[in-house]
Amino acid sequence: MGNQPSVPQPGTKFQVIGAGLSRTGTSSFSEALRILLNGPVYHGGTQATLGAEKEIKPLIKILDHSPPKSPSEKELVHDLLRQRLDGYAAATDMPFNGLVQELVEVYPDALVICTTRDPDAWVKSIGTITNATTKWFLRFVLFPLPGMRHFVDFTNGLGKQWVELYGKHDGVSTRDYKAHIAYLKRVVPEERLFFFDVREGWEPLCKALGKDVPKDIPFPRINDGEAIDRLAKKMINKGLMRWLAISAMVGAAIVPYYLLKR
Template structure:
């Protein structure tokens, strides 16, 4: 989250389902996949917050029907997944990391790669995400911003997704980490499931994807700094937009107040 949104490339074959939870190096992993597979990667957090308004609204709609309770719910979920991921070589991060069962069905030839890190370190890193996402004034501050005005609703449906899959949402604990691993082992054929730590660099990832090791350093993107930067940027934009709105209203009311005298 916090990088630039990717642009789909028509005709691109979808190859990898990134199944790692947020804050497991998904941004670095996304860039590595982009380089190795030579195509755009759909990083959920970035696309929802940096992409057009249709991105975040479609995920809210999808997750409002998750888990599917009927054939129509399942069709809606599959249709939105196809629409969002068309033109990408891979997807990573939330919410698709919690839709792996559906994605395996849609893309049976795709490899499922789950980025992992030390569970205790992951829990600590998730605290910054939780704090940024639950600020009480966020809905008001972000309202003037297209797309981001839906951010609180997006976080709420993500929370419900986690509650269904892992039996907890906030604060995240190691229980979520281990429940996610169990979920993947339950819904993904073992020959299709790979676990990968971005600290290991190119070699294991290239081996899995049958690609030569690039002659460049493995991407190192700090998700925490990116999220903090995005949070500050969006709050600042929202406040500036509100100031402009209030200034416009004040100017509009000056003639009215003058005439009342």
Template sequence: MGQQPSSPKPGTTLQVIGAGLPRTGTSSFTQALATLLDGPTYHGGTQITLGHPDTITHWISILRDWLSNDKHQAQKTLHQILSGYAAIADAPGSQLIPELLELYPDAKVVCTVRDPDSWEKSLDNIRHVATLWFLGVVLLPLPGMRHFVTYIDCLEKQWVRLYGERAPTRLTYEKHIRWLEEVVPPERLFFVDVKDGWGPLCQALGKDVPVGVPFPRVNDSDAIDMTAKYHIRRGLVRWVGVFVVIGAVGLGLRKLW
């Protein structure tokens, strides 16, 4: 996360499939792509948590279809939500690479990378926030986000099928890299570290380095914490409103009786 949700631009074709796992600089990567490709880019975490309320239910449908082996329906919904975008990055798309390759045969696959040990620690922090025991209740009054617990459950099942692990570890990271090397033609697969700036990414995409434009640097940890607090605060405020209304109705009924 770390961005504002983007909107599709009619006529834009998907050119880049981001295959990097969450917490590998996908937010910085997505912003960089928006500059290089001159079009809107789709960051999964941002669109799901800060985009239109229907977004999260669309992804739940995609994941459920994928888990039930209905690849055709999953691809149909994928194509609908990605229409008008120049690139996609972050989960759950980073676990749907074969399906995306079939939909966009001319797109390049770029995987953002980082040190596996630091990745494991970072993702463990995210998983802790995403699985807080009270989220289901707190988020219930919020359109879209009331489905977040269901979405996380589907996402975990997707990862279990691909990597055999519900709680990601360094081994998950290594399995993901090996999986990409198996399912993506070598001439279409590129690995970049966002710490290296524009150079490797521009080389992979055959683009010139933007003159006078600093490479985006987004702190994903801060952005995730801010987003979590934002939705929890919204949920609590909505619940306060519900209890105020219930209290007012109850007071009114007592006066009538």
């Protein structure tokens, strides 16, 4: 997860669909794309959690209608994706890694790049997100925070998307990882699909994009797990502090009233 949300640049051409699952180096990949494509990249997890309310609500609406079950619903999803990604050079992370079929239809010239990782290591790592986003108290704690008050609805939509794509079973396993790869091979033309391990650095990514390797710029290395943990703690603390402030304001209004009544 990135450090801050991106800002669209009008007129930017959309070039890359980031199809890798969360915890496969999507933040490092997003930053690398920003450098290579010279344009903003929409990292779904970052935009939904750190962006304004206008970021997360359309994503929830897209998830509500995915996968589309009628021509009119497909047109709605396509329109919402165009609106949300206008001004961006690429989109990565959730929910876009589960909307690849729709994105391929909307952006027929875009390259699809899936970041990869050892499946067993991925299963252990994805627990970071699961633990941070499934706390029973989140809806209440986050309610005073614009944008984040919709976070539980967002994660519920992601859960629905997951089941639709990979099937329902207990926990997350390598089966899900393999099902995602199979999904990509099913919906993306072979000549447009590229797999990339961020540990390999600039060379294979630049080759896929037809770009020169940046001089004197190290390949980005962003620890998603640490960023997610920091964000979860920050948002929970911020929500609790907002509730304390609300309680103090209510108390300040009520106490004088009761004193006057005595």
